[in-house]
Amino acid sequence: MIEIDQITKIYDGARAVDAVSMTVETGTITVIVGTSGSGKTTLLRMINRLVEPSSGDVRINGEATAEMSKTALRRRIGYAIQGHGLFPHYTVARNIGVVPQLLGWPAAKIAARVDELLDLFSMAPEQFRTRYPAELSGGQAQRVGVARALASRPDLLLMDEPFGALDPIIRARAQEDLRRIQRKLGSTIVLVTHDMQEAIQLGDRVAVMDAGRLVQHATPAQIITEPATEFVAEMVGGIERPLRLLSLIPACEIAQDGQIEGTPLPAQTSLRDVLAQCLASGRDAVPVLREDGTQGQVTLAAIRARAQSRA
Numbered sequence: 001m002i003e004i005d006q007i008t009k010i011y012d013g014a015r016a017v018d019a020v021s022m023t024v025e026t027g028t029i030t031v032i033v034g035t036s037g038s039g040k041t042t043l044l045r046m047i048n049r050l051v052e053p054s055s056g057d058v059r060i061n062g063e064a065t066a067e068m069s070k071t072a073l074r075r076r077i078g079y080a081i082q083g084h085g086l087f088p089h090y091t092v093a094r095n096i097g098v099v100p101q102l103l104g105w106p107a108a109k110i111a112a113r114v115d116e117l118l119d120l121f122s123m124a125p126e127q128f129r130t131r132y133p134a135e136l137s138g139g140q141a142q143r144v145g146v147a148r149a150l151a152s153r154p155d156l157l158l159m160d161e162p163f164g165a166l167d168p169i170i171r172a173r174a175q176e177d178l179r180r181i182q183r184k185l186g187s188t189i190v191l192v193t194h195d196m197q198e199a200i201q202l203g204d205r206v207a208v209m210d211a212g213r214l215v216q217h218a219t220p221a222q223i224i225t226e227p228a229t230e231f232v233a234e235m236v237g238g239i240e241r242p243l244r245l246l247s248l249i250p251a252c253e254i255a256q257d258g259q260i261e262g263t264p265l266p267a268q269t270s271l272r273d274v275l276a277q278c279l280a281s282g283r284d285a286v287p288v289l290r291e292d293g294t295q296g297q298v299t300l301a302a303i304r305a306r307a308q309s310r311a
């Protein structure tokens with residue numbers, strides 16, 4: 001468990017982070033979300049003391065970080081940033097093994113850990129361990145960055161906009177991977193983003209920052225249904241927009257060729273209802289009628305494309 005207790009950072013008389021307290025349960029993802037300059041990165045960096053707090057405490061499983069050595073902090077807290085921050089002249093294996101090496105792990109144990117992590121991230125070890133960062137795609141480099149942060153099995157992983165540089169499709173995949181790997185390893189993660197959609201999707205808890213203050217710390221469902229302030233409501237508002245748009249578009253508008261099983265939905269069924277039908281039935285396409293009465297289908301991919309094109 002990570003306890004953040006009344007933590008404050010003052011820069012030139014201004015409170016970048018103002019008396020923030022919250023508890024992060026072991027094995028969960030907490031996402032800190034807020035607009036630019038709201039203090040997210042400063043809060044995150046005070047957890048591993050990259051930024052020294054002006055006042056307040058952070059405790060990891062009851063132990064104050066203020067009393068830990070830098071080496072102990074590095075072992076216990078992993079850190080991943082946007083644009084991965086890999087060393088360009090190190091191979092993938094050496095990059096992932098940086099912290100274990102610093103901690104004096106035997107070479108065989110490091111090699112085994114590197115291969116285990118590459119496997120977890122669906123990157124064949126024999127293909128990737130000897131490559132250099134310049135020989136990776138953006139998504140692969142990002143995965144290696146996260147693997148590196150996880151390498152020493154930290155008690156806590158801090159991630160600052162880890163998916164910020166990725167295009168939307170790779171980003172969605174990276175988010176799914178992170179969720180899967182986090183569940184498998186039982187990692188505790190605190191992640192910073194300015195994207196409320198990402199926060200809602202990834203977080204077990206979402207912490208909303210506004211002007212240095214923590215304005216709400218709650219489950220994604222509570223953030224959506226019971227926003228604590230106007231500011232939170234406004235940040236959430238943007239998420240519902242694509243859904244509202246989908247409720248205005250009839251299914252026949254994006255129906256494609258294809259005969260699939262089931263009773264077709266009427267042509268005027270809204271895409272929002274078609275989406276609900278897909279989710280409820282676990283199918284990635286449903287049959288619909290076209291305006292001329294012939295049968296076609298609407299796929300999840302087509303709904304997503306339409307939601308994005310109008311969002």
Ligand SMILES: Nc1ncnc2c1ncn2[C@@H]1O[C@H](COP(=O)(O)OP(=O)(O)OP(=O)(O)O)[C@@H](O)[C@H]1O
Nearest residue numbers: 011012016034035036037038039040041042043194
């Ligand atoms: N080293 C510093 N010296 C002085 N002021 C700073 C320093 N670092 C951050 N600040 C100020 O503290 C406030 C919070 O910055 P921070 O980087 O934590 O915000 P953020 O929410 O992470 O923003 P972004 O999403 O743009 O990265 C800002 O007003 C910023 O200008």
